[in-house]
Amino acid sequence: MHAIRLHTFGPADHLTYEQVETPSPAPGQVRIAVAAAGVHLLDTLLRAGEKGPLPTLPTLPTIPGREVAGVVDALGDEVADVWLGKRVVAHLGFAPGGYAESAVVDVDRVHEIPGNLDFAQAVAMIGTGRTAMGIVQFGELGPDSVAVVPAAAGGLGTLLVQYAAQAGATVIGLAGGPEKTALVRANGADLAVDYTSPDWPERTRAWLGDRQATVVFDGVGGAVARETITLLSPTGRHIVFGWSSGEPYRTENATEQILGPTMTARTGGPNPIRTLELRALTEAAEGRLVPAVQRFPLSAAADAHRALETRRTTGKVVLEP
Template sequence: MHAIRLHTFGPAENLTYEPVDAPSPAPGQVRIAVAAAGVHLLDTVLRKGERGPLPELPALPTIPGREVAGIVESLGDGVAGLWLGKRVVAHLGFAPGGYAELAVTDVDRVHEIPANLDFAQAVAMIGTGRTAMGIVQFTELNSDSVVVVPAAAGGLGTLLVQYAKHAGATVIGLAGGPEKTALAQTNGADLAVDYTDPEWPRTVRTWLDGRHATVVFDGVGGAVARETVDLLGPNGRHIVFGWSSGEPYTTTALSEQVLGPAMTRKAGGPSPIRTLESRALTEAAAERLTPAVERFPLADAAAAHRALENRRTTGKVVLEP
């Protein structure tokens, strides 16, 4: 089979497309013929030799990627035969190996893909979708809610806009440039504003006409976060799940960090991550959420990384063998 391998930490060009031995499923595992592999911002961090939130860097050489969808084509000992031939999606957890034509994972991580989702959409929901479900559980939205979503044209922002709109909220989407603001509006934002325009806060305030935002879903941080928090009313909520700008902004009394561990605690139950994954796939199957996907050939993984790092992507980045 072919896969993307990283032999040395560094720039995107270090990702190479090459033949490798096919993995064999261990007991309790399935092997998936990969039709779509998710690319996460964390993948670009690890590629550079920074471990981010993970306990350690992967051993080199490594096949990056932790989100895959495809067809089960081989079973390890102890796995029920009914899985063979199923369309499935799985988050591989801390184990890499997704940027490949074949990948193995524990059967307990696998979900059958709803019939109305394609492989790339399923990958988007198992990763980005589960994060969206983890974020929205911290607030109850209704027709009185006024929600601001920075980075509204990204994979996660798209889902948050759609979720808030489906809940009946008024939604303001912020995005960089006319193409992305148009996408935010297409996805349901009542107002879509270009946050590269220095006058964007005034534009929003004029449109709100005396109203205040009630919720900010913030994964950007920095100057954009400071401006969006200023739009909140006295009882507003600044829900922080990241800071893609590189500058956290959580100094206000309205801020609440809902990073990974907080999301899983909130979801509760014996398998909170799986619960969030199932919710995401259910929302997509019901067509309440439709993930935005940007596809690259598996061999062009380096180009996908560069596009993601330079914010030239809209939606979830997916590699297709």
């Protein structure tokens, strides 16, 4: 099979498209003929040699990627025959291997894809979608809410804007440039703001009038977060779930560690991560959330990484073999 491999940490051109041995599923695993593989900002950090929130860096050489969708084409021992031939999606967890034509995963991580979702949409929901479902638990959104979403044209921002709008909130989406703000507006935001314009905070305050934001969904941090917090009411919530700018920015009332124990503890149940994945897939299957996807060929993984790192992408970045 073909796969993307990383032999040394460094820039995007260290990702190489190679012929490698097709994996065989171990007991309790299935093999997926990959039709779509998700690309995450974390993948770019790991490629560069930064472990981010993970406990360790991957052992090299490695095949990056932790989100895949496709058709089950082989079963390990102890796996029911019913899985063979099914359209499925899975998050691989800490084990990489997604940027490939085939991937193996424990069967208890696999979800059957609802019939109306394509493979790329399913990949968008299994990782980014589950994160969105975890984050919105903290928003307490309703008709009286004013929600601000930085990076609103990205894969996660798109879903947060849609969810907040459907909850009846007033939604302000921030994005860079007229093309992205047009997408944010079409996605349901009441106000789409180009944060590359120096006067965007003043124009946003003028649009709000006597209102203030009740919640900021902040995955950007840095200068954008510092400006965005000036829109937040004293009793509002600054929900921090990352800092793609590379600069964390927290306030005293920030709800932190959304991607870790806090998110899953609020979700509850014996398997909170799987619960969030099911919620995300259901929201998409029933049409309440529509993930935005930007597709690249598997062989162009380096281009996908460069585009993501330089903020030239919209929606969830997906590789297709």
